[in-house]
Amino acid sequence: xxxxxxxxxxxxxxxxxxxxxxxxxxxxxxxxxxxxxxxxxxxxxxxxxxxxxxxxxxxxxxxxxxxxxxxxxxxxxxxxxxxxxxxxxxxxxxxxxxxxxxxxxxxxxxxxxxxxxxxxxxxxxxxxx
Amino acid sequence: xxxxxxxxxxxxxxxxxxxxxxxxxxxxxxxxxxxxxxxxxxxxxxxxxxxxxxxxxxxxxxxxxxxxxxxxxxxxxxxxxxxxxxxxxxxxxxxxxxxxxxxxxxxxxxxxxxxxxxxxxxxxxxxxxxxxxxxxxxxxxxxxxxxxxxxxxxxxxxxxxxxxxxxxxxxxxxxxxxxxxxxxxxxxxxxxxxxxxxxxxxxxxxxxxxxxxxxxxxxxxxxxxxxxxxxxxxxxxxxxxxxxxxxxxxxxxxxxxxxxxxxxxxxxxxxxxxxxxxxxxxxxxxxxxxxxxxxxxxxxxxxxxxxxxxxxxxxxxxxxxxxxxxxxxxxxxxxxxxxxxxxxxxxxxxxxxxxxxxxxxxxxxxxxxxxxxxxxxxxxxxxxxxxxxxxxxxxxxxxxxxxxxxxxxxxxxxxxxxxxxxxxxxxxxxxxxxxxxxxxxxxxxxxxxxxxxxxxxxxxxxxxxxxxxxxxxxxxxxxxxxxxxxxxxxxxxxxxxxxxxxxxxxxxxxxxxxxxxxxxxxxxxxxxxxxxxxxxxxxxxxxxxxxxxxxxxxxxxxxxxxxxxxxxxxxxxxxxxxxxxxxxxxxxxxxxxxxxxxxxxxxxxxxxxxxxx
Numbered sequence: 001x002x003x004x005x006x007x008x009x010x011x012x013x014x015x016x017x018x019x020x021x022x023x024x025x026x027x028x029x030x031x032x033x034x035x036x037x038x039x040x041x042x043x044x045x046x047x048x049x050x051x052x053x054x055x056x057x058x059x060x061x062x063x064x065x066x067x068x069x070x071x072x073x074x075x076x077x078x079x080x081x082x083x084x085x086x087x088x089x090x091x092x093x094x095x096x097x098x099x100x101x102x103x104x105x106x107x108x109x110x111x112x113x114x115x116x117x118x119x120x121x122x123x124x125x126x127x128x129x
Numbered sequence: 130x131x132x133x134x135x136x137x138x139x140x141x142x143x144x145x146x147x148x149x150x151x152x153x154x155x156x157x158x159x160x161x162x163x164x165x166x167x168x169x170x171x172x173x174x175x176x177x178x179x180x181x182x183x184x185x186x187x188x189x190x191x192x193x194x195x196x197x198x199x200x201x202x203x204x205x206x207x208x209x210x211x212x213x214x215x216x217x218x219x220x221x222x223x224x225x226x227x228x229x230x231x232x233x234x235x236x237x238x239x240x241x242x243x244x245x246x247x248x249x250x251x252x253x254x255x256x257x258x259x260x261x262x263x264x265x266x267x268x269x270x271x272x273x274x275x276x277x278x279x280x281x282x283x284x285x286x287x288x289x290x291x292x293x294x295x296x297x298x299x300x301x302x303x304x305x306x307x308x309x310x311x312x313x314x315x316x317x318x319x320x321x322x323x324x325x326x327x328x329x330x331x332x333x334x335x336x337x338x339x340x341x342x343x344x345x346x347x348x349x350x351x352x353x354x355x356x357x358x359x360x361x362x363x364x365x366x367x368x369x370x371x372x373x374x375x376x377x378x379x380x381x382x383x384x385x386x387x388x389x390x391x392x393x394x395x396x397x398x399x400x401x402x403x404x405x406x407x408x409x410x411x412x413x414x415x416x417x418x419x420x421x422x423x424x425x426x427x428x429x430x431x432x433x434x435x436x437x438x439x440x441x442x443x444x445x446x447x448x449x450x451x452x453x454x455x456x457x458x459x460x461x462x463x464x465x466x467x468x469x470x471x472x473x474x475x476x477x478x479x480x481x482x483x484x485x486x487x488x489x490x491x492x493x494x495x496x497x498x499x500x501x502x503x504x505x506x507x508x509x510x511x512x513x514x515x516x517x518x519x520x521x522x523x524x525x526x527x528x529x530x531x532x533x534x535x536x537x538x539x540x541x542x543x544x545x546x547x548x549x550x551x552x553x554x555x556x557x558x559x560x561x562x563x564x565x566x567x568x569x570x571x572x573x574x575x576x577x578x579x580x581x582x583x584x585x586x587x588x589x590x591x592x593x594x595x596x597x598x599x600x601x602x603x604x605x606x607x608x609x610x611x612x613x614x615x616x617x618x619x620x621x622x623x624x625x626x627x628x629x630x631x632x633x634x635x636x637x638x639x640x641x642x643x644x645x646x647x648x649x650x651x652x653x654x655x656x657x658x659x660x661x662x663x664x665x666x667x668x669x670x671x672x673x674x675x676x677x678x679x680x681x682x683x684x685x686x687x688x689x690x691x692x693x694x695x696x697x698x699x700x701x702x703x704x705x706x707x708x709x710x711x712x713x714x715x716x717x718x719x720x721x722x723x724x725x726x727x728x729x730x731x732x733x734x735x736x737x738x739x740x741x742x
Contacts, residue, residue, distance in 0.1 A: 010523055012552050016530040019545075020537075054519045057687070083522035084515065104522040105529030 002119055003027045005046040007037035007063065008081070009055045017050065020108045024116070034058025038066060047122075048115060050079045061092055068096045077118055081106055141311060148303060160284045164261065167207050167281035168246060171263030174199070175244070175279050179265035183274045186213045186267055187221045200224040207282040209260055213267060215275035229282075236264050236276050243276070248283060259283040317345075320352050327359065400497040403481065408432050408448060411492065420474060420497050421464075439464060445476050446495060456480075461500060473504035513696070520563050524556035531556075555601075562631065569628055570680075570701045573708075580622035580708055587616040587651065587658065594627055595649050598634040606641050609648035616653055619729060621709055629705040629713075630660070632698035633725045637664035640689060645722070656731050663724040669717040677715065678703045 004026045008014050014030045021028045029044060031037040035058040037051065049067075053060035060080055067074060078099045082089065085103060093099050102111060178186065181195065188194030196211045210231050212223035218235050225231060232249045236242065243266040251258040260280040267275045394401050400416040409432055413425040423436050433446040441462045458478040465471050477496045483489040531549040591612050599608040637647045645665035652659050667688040669677060676682045680700040683689070699713075706713040706727050717723035 010527060012527040012556070013523075013530060016527070016534050020530075020534055023537075054515070081526070083518040089515075104526040106526055108530055108533045 001025070001027045002048070003029070003044060003046040004048045004050065004115070005029045005031065005037060005040060005044070007031045007034060007049070007051040007055065007060065009033055009052065013052070013081075016108070017111075020112065021115075024112055026115070034060060034063035034066075037063055041067070041071075046076055048077050048079065048118070050081065050111075052081050053083070064093065064096055064099065074098075079111070079114075137311075137315070141307075144307060148307075152299075163207060163284040166205065167261050167283070168263070170205055171261065171279045171281055172246065175263040175265035175277055178277045178279075179244070179267060181267070183213075183221075183267050183269035186277065194222050194224075196222055196224045200226075205281065207284060209280040209282045210278070211280070212278045213275060214278060216273065221275060229280075231278075232260055232262075232280070234262065234278075236278075243273075249280070259285075317348070320348065324352070324355060331359065331363065399499075400495075402428070402495040402497070403492055404433070404446060404448070404495060405492040406490070410436075417497070420472070420499055442474075442476070445478065446493075448493060461504070471501075472499055473501045474498070475500045516696070517563075517567065521560065524560045524563075527556045528553055528560075565628060566632070566697055566701060569625065570697055570704075573701070573704055580625060582620050582622050584618045585621050585623050585626075587619055588612050588614060590623065590626070591630070591649065591651055591660065594630050595634065598631060598638070599647070602638055605643060606638055607644065607646045609646060611648065611650040613651065613653065616651065617658070617731065619658060619731075621729075625705045626709070629702040629727070630662070632702045633662040633727075636698060637662050637666070637723070637725075640664065640666040640723070642666055653731075658729045658731060660727040660729075661724055662726075663722060665722040668719040668721050669715070669723055670719055674715060674717060678713075 004021055006014055006017050006021075006028060007030075008017075009032055011032075014032075018028045018030055029040060029046065031040050033055040034051070037049070038058065041049070051060040051063055058066075064078060064080065067078070076098075078096070080093070080099060080101050081104055082101050083104050084090075090101055093101075100114070102114075178195070178199075186195055188197075196213065199211055200208070208226060209229045210223060210225040212231055213221045214236075215221060216238055218233075220231065223231055230252055232252050234247070234249045236245075244264070246261065246263045249260045249262050251260065259282075261283050262278055262280045264276045264278045266273055267277050394412075394414045397414060397416070400420045401412070401414045402410055402417065403412040405411040409430050410428040411430075413428045415425055417423055417425045417428060421437070421442075428436055434443050437443055437446070439462075442464065445458075445460055445462065457480070459475065461473055461475045463471060464474050475498045477498070479494045479496075481491045481494050483491060531553050535546065535549050592610065595608075595610050599606075602608075634647070634649065641647055641664050647664050648662075650661050650663075652661075667686065669684065670686060673682075673684045673686070677684075677699050680696065682700075683696045702725075703713040706729075709729060711727060711729040713725065713727050715723060715725050
């Protein structure tokens, strides 16, 4: 079963996403901030990480940079949920591979399509390096 | 000049006096000689004659006496008379020179007085003539018979006519030559005196006229040359004077102009620097020290890398080729100074062209402006917008997700439907509070908020606000409300005041420790009403307490950072309270909790009351 880790400080978002993704057949883990997510990443090895940006203790941006710097062998895809539309607020992610932005408000359908598409492609030919 | 004239006059008088004295001494000497001669001759002659007998001296009738011979043979021109008298003084015989009468004078008939000399005045006193008379006894065969008297004219100082030619011969050349030499000298000296006078005038800055032509040719030439030289000197002096005045004027003007430019540059709020073609600083105003930490005098004549080691600034102020890149440049650089303060400096670099020749470049003008303030403001605003968009989009996101999931999940799950509707309701509330805060603060800043005051029952107002906030939060905090039932009516804008109280309560809940107590109390004195909101949360560090009412301020404390916030709530709350002529204060202890107190003056509300009615 494909594993997905979600990091968000908003419990309602965690609840809805978990519900919707589990219904699609994914194993879902949640964490309330970046720090928590980082700890969980090292135990379980998810296939996808979905993270918010503005979180207490460790922001999504700090989390992604940390992953990029310390996990060169990473094999999972990152979705970043952002409130900002301007391109300059995505500058920090320029050097990080396999990272996609999703703009708030997020459509659950849209997210599910992207995840389904990714796994379909991954199982066929494309493997995240 | 007067001194010179007096000196000339004195000289003349002195010369005349010396001449007169010389003549006097000359004549006096001659007179003395003559008198001496007369006395000696008279005495010798008298002795000689005294040796002769009476008879030899006194001639017989019809014969010439010895005296007549004497008179004829006398060489002395002063010889006046010769006479032989008897003892009683009667004249036996006499000879006189023409015009002379034998003066009367008795001779003392004593042997001691027989031979002697005396001075006798002439009988005719008008003549003012004196005689030197020598007398000697005459004997006749050994018997004293009488006396021989020989008289000479006593020489005086007066001139005799016979001496006139001699005198004239002596005096004439003197009288002629003295004035002649004097005038000659004067004439020769005059031009020199004139020159001297002109020089004096020249020294006194007076004008120099053409010098009078002197008489002699050589002197004339000399004088003409001197005069020409003086004229040339004078002209040159005038030109020099004029040039000096012009120079002084233009130097004053230049000094004034340069002082003015310097004053402008020194008082310019930004650091101004000129970097010449060689890449060296040729001018820097006094602001460089404040902005770059380097004294202006330490910059002069140095290349950028010699006074600056900031890797971001050096390339901005280093120009590999003077001719290249003639566009004005602007860059903003973050600089950490030696005192560890951070500044945002905006470097504007402009090419400096020659005023009259656009193709010739003199160097670069660099204007450095401290934009830290506006940079910080911009940074805060960017942060603020990030916060706001997050705060707005997070509930929106929840709304969107729940409503979307309702379509799929809600169809067959009643429990989920109820949960979704509740969440949606809460999130709409949250959104609306935030939007209200934003609008209020925006309006307040634009000056558009006018308090819509009404009489409000404090008890009901506070209870209502407290209940709305604490509703549904019972699981995280313990709530306590302590408001006296009887409170005066206050005259406030209910909607604005609710925002202020709401913000205090929301903060108290947000920054509480789990299970901590959040309480609100109110008290009333004769002249004021106090509303206090307390929590038992993380508290506020002392440094932060000074800043919490500043717009956009967010503490760096980890416990506080854990909670989302936008640094608006307290700032807005205080603005609203002050609008009601009250004050909002804070007291807090780190780790123990905070207490915020709103104090409203009742008098002011009463005055408002009176004004309104």
